[in-house]
Amino acid sequence: xxxxxxxxxxxxxxxxxxxxxxxxxxxxxxxxxxxxxxxxxxxxxxxxxxxxxxxxxxxxxxxxxxxxxxxxxxxxxxxxxxxxxxxxxxxxxxxxxxxxxxxxxxxxxxxxxxxxx
Numbered sequence: 001x002x003x004x005x006x007x008x009x010x011x012x013x014x015x016x017x018x019x020x021x022x023x024x025x026x027x028x029x030x031x032x033x034x035x036x037x038x039x040x041x042x043x044x045x046x047x048x049x050x051x052x053x054x055x056x057x058x059x060x061x062x063x064x065x066x067x068x069x070x071x072x073x074x075x076x077x078x079x080x081x082x083x084x085x086x087x088x089x090x091x092x093x094x095x096x097x098x099x100x101x102x103x104x105x106x107x108x109x110x111x112x113x114x115x116x117x
Contacts, residue, residue, distance in 0.1 A: 034102035037074035047071030051089035
């Protein structure tokens with residue numbers, strides 16, 4: 001019985017194992033995304049529906065959401081980092097919140113109160 005086929009297979013199996021370990025460690029090293037969510041109200045604590053909420057990352061990339069019937073908004077799957085938020089609605093002054101920190105795997109709550117124009 002010859003061990004030649006086994007000697008040919010072993011380096012291939014070993015190479016596949018090393019590659020699998022390298023890819024697995026790369027996947028685990030990626031930071032988990034976070035989120036920013038909140039409720040938009042006016043100075044009388046009434047909900048502001050259909051407000052436009054824009055989040056901007058440090059590189060200037062923007063994402064937009066609209067508040068729902070409960071005045072809530074949410075941005076999911078945000079890479080960890082610092083963000084600026086701008087909220088606007090018809091009949092209200094624009095409100096900006098700066099340097100909101102998003103941590104890996106965490107949801108940051110940022111409620112916003114708008115003033116009537």
